[in-house]
Amino acid sequence: MTSRSISPPKSVPPEPARKIFDTFEDKTEEALASFVSLNECLYASKRLGSAKNNEFMECDCFEDFSEGVNRACDEDSDCINRLTLIECVNGLCGSCGDDCQNQRFQKRQYADIAVFQTEMKGYGVRAETDIEAHQFIYEYMGEVIEEEEFRERLVEYDQKKLKHFYFMMLQNGEFIDATMKGSLARFCNHSCNPNAYVNKWVVAGKLKMGIFANRKILKGEEITFDYNVDRYGATAQKCYCDEPNCIGFLGGKTQTDAASLLPQNIADALGVSSAMEKKWIKMKKSQGLKIEKAVDNNFNIEFVESVQPAGCESPHDVTKVMSVLLQVDDQLIAQKLFNRLYEIQDETLHHQVIKLHGYTCMLKLLKMFEGDLEVEKRIVDFLIALPKTTKNGITSSQIDKEILRLQDKQKPLAEECEKLLAKWNDFETYKRIDKKDIKEASNRKVDLRRIRLPPGWEVVHENGKPMYYNAQKKTKLHTPPTGSSKTFNEKPYSKWDGPTRRNGVNGTKRPRLDDEEYERHKQKRMDMEKEAIEKVKEEELRALKDKLEMENQKKNDLMKIIEEANRQRELEREESRKAEKEKEDRKLKKKKQSQTNHVEHKWNKFFASLVPNLLRKYEHDKQISHDSAKQCARDIVKILTSKELKKDVTRSPPDEPTKEKRAKVKQFTQSYMEKILQKKKSRSHKH
Template structure:
């Protein structure tokens, strides 16, 4: 092989174009519109989120970075913050009882934008470039503008088109609501379209309002233009030529002339559904081969750019890991598209119905279902109930069954989300589901309700011994999954995933070498008592020593000395008596605490016993369900095998019977073949349903032949009549 050949065989690495030498045009660009600090709403309710605010469980984590400067790492990119994972920002004053002020999940509120500026492109007008290297998933900018309803959106599209505006700046916020950054907006309006973008748009809930943020799709280099796909998130009055220059460019963006090659699904949906770029390309290739791609248009449901035919062709897979569950839940929590919601719920349903092969599979399934609950699961399924409440009783039944088999949790999430109210409504509206709804509500009634103790609770409570103890415990860094709750007026440590309660703080792996808190407390008590007695003894000796110094003057025989000595001895006796009383009091308190602890442990043991009994019952039910499904699969397999035998039997002579009808109306060869297939399929299904003993004969008897012939005559007679009617209508219309 020559040097030239070897070089051509080397795979090329994608190198983005950099615009480091282009002059900064930011000031010039800002003069072309009115800058806004935040979105303006033409109607107050526009942009409102249907989800109630949710407080995260992240602890405050402060580290010293200077002499007196601290950084709070709570809810940062590497945390398991349920708000951040489900695209909700924490809010000061509402979340500060846990994660604290200045948590890292407030990027929209604090306008923590990336370092960008505006430059002038060759064909696309202004563009936005990065002023520093940006890591993947970095928050770049909020898309800010005027939030308007659909009627105003239609009017403005016509106005801008009549005024011959070259560029459009509409972005859909939610069904019937749009952000218009044409006249008023921010620098994000200058982000151009690309068929191979390096950024994407995500919808976040910020203080009750929906916000659109631009995020890095991959690592972005300094000087690289920031682009995203308009066909996913942006709308214009007419189609425009695309100048992105990428190898996969489709030529146009926006408008009615765009093809399905532009985008079959928004980025966040395809990510949650587990759809890869190769799947999209394969589907487009098949449609091109069939010659039907140009006839397809992006079918918008709820105003979103979604190709329904592509989505319906997808086969969902169960979630394999916690990351998959997180992606699904983050979309489901805000999704109002029935098709997407049903496909994503199917992933969760398949995860729950996955057949366990060993203990590892069971543990993984339990972990994933716990993650569903943790990520605002009850709020999410309440939204699904409302979405499918009108006409989808099948999926409602599946959701109820799924909720029933979720692991046991606290009742707090059920109460705060009001999902129990939705279940009661569904039971009233769908009598067929009433029994399942009541069964689910009865199960939820057995759950315990806990009060999670926060820093606000501590600051508002008087300084009692238990609260002092709680404040000391609050300073201890709890292992992941643990939180402080209050039960019957006493603080406890609770782990929702493990369903465990502890009196003393749980010890993480890094604290294994530390002594228990109770031992430290006992040692401290003994040391204090010893020091107290020594102090009394030293004081008495000091006083006696002072008096002995007068013995050289013979004062020890005086009456005054005797009285003082007796007083000192009395003080010593009283001090010893008080020390004894304090010891007895401490011992009594310790005994009471030990008794309370023993009672709680007995209650925990009782709860564990009930939980194990419930697990055994559920295990038996699962075994019965598996047996039933096995029998059904076996029966279906036998039926399918028998049906296949009959298909082979009828296929040996039915096509010959059908061929003779070709002479009358000149049916095409494909039409004749399709008719023969349909007849064979119909006859085979009928014969197979008669029973497993009804196998096809080795030879066709006269009776069976006449019966099949009669059926073929009837079928082809109807088919030919329809064909003639259609042909007549076509010729008459022409």
């Protein structure tokens, strides 16, 4: 089942009464015996399943432990990785800490589900507990294969009379086949009014397909999503979803035409609605034109070309566009999405673009459209229009190096590139906020982890202290700016926080400690806190030393690898130079031989015009036969040509023989024939 639906549907039909299947027998163990269960996808080759943008993207969330659990990057956060469908990775995403809440695929945080036997659809999957809206349910796993293998397996499974296929498109030319090896997600059935959807995420550089709840799913409810498939010529199957809006069939020609126009996530990012799709389909049918899907692109090129998307109007629009732009590899889709960003006038939305890995995304577009002067100019103009921020994002993405290269390569853009680089040169670079900064800030009763700043504001590090910075306004504050939210202040400790007892008369509370006891208690607490801080500092220092030693070891290992690679590269270059020289020598020798043959042919022709006439008198006097005369002529011409080539292999004969040349040829011919006749006479006497 190849999936188009990878984000929540744009419109949901009226919800009918929910069917509960909690009384049906649990068939999970029986279902697991019908295939090989996987813990992660199997890849036919290492390159399959790789995200187009392999560079890991770090979020800017902060570690937030509560009751021993790191709450960073949770559903309610503004985690830029989570917003752009990228999972954080331990050891790579620094400030949010290890085991944050944006690691659902890696931690296999699956919902509690079970397999049961449906009446008409074979196995199905039901919820064993209530599942909240947008909760991660399960990863769709299997063997990741190329399109050629996918088509071969379609034929193979059809020949084996398999009733159910379990295919899902991962990206252009790559498919997940869960037929023989997969996960329980393979048993999720199709519905025309589903309660779940499929989303494509980037996890440690690999693309993953996850099933998520579209709404709250009750315990015992069947979990379904819209296959929205293009069955690649497979026979249409009757749909048994039993929904009021059911189209009747799954796959084949009866599948909705809209399924072949755009994958759902791209449609959402382009702002394409179902009404727009239906209108275009109706127009094409009225013209008697066939609607075809380009298999290589997984969308209808003609439809995409007809779409003129409006500029982004909200942060949600920007988020959808950026999440697709970071994964898309098709120029047409990328250009249409960039046009939505290009039309933005609102500075708040520009800040949203920058926040959602904007500079990394623009670098990807510059490389994708390399050589397209018009698009490159629009990208540079867009970058110039972005508001001033810190320089950190520019430096980490290395887009400044690409602009320098573009300045040298595209002369018409040299002035714009210089203007952009000059603008960036005025930006300030700040140290990234780390755990130590958060600890220091918490001592000042400000929790940096829980402050949501207005657009344009960032938390930076200056003179060893974190502070709030707005590059556009050139403003720095020690306290959160106006408009900040989710700020928590700690209440200072006082002697009224100590243990209390009740007054027996009126039941009111009063301090149990007197002033002297309170001072001792306070001093003891301060000493304990100081001791704890010192211990933490020692642990951090020890961890820092270990980290530096590890980094130095990695650096040394890397240097060795680089040296070995350079040595190997030099050997390869030397071998390449030798091979190239031998090739050139052979070429030169062949050319020289060709020239020699050409000159030789000319001399042969030159002497052939003289020698035969000189031999006719010998033939006429019957001193030699006709055949002997011809052979002698050939031999004399060959000898004379050889003599000329020895003198100068490049010199060609004159157009007409001179009198002197004729005389020399005649003299040589007579001398040669005298020897021939003498030999003939000697043989005759012996006989």
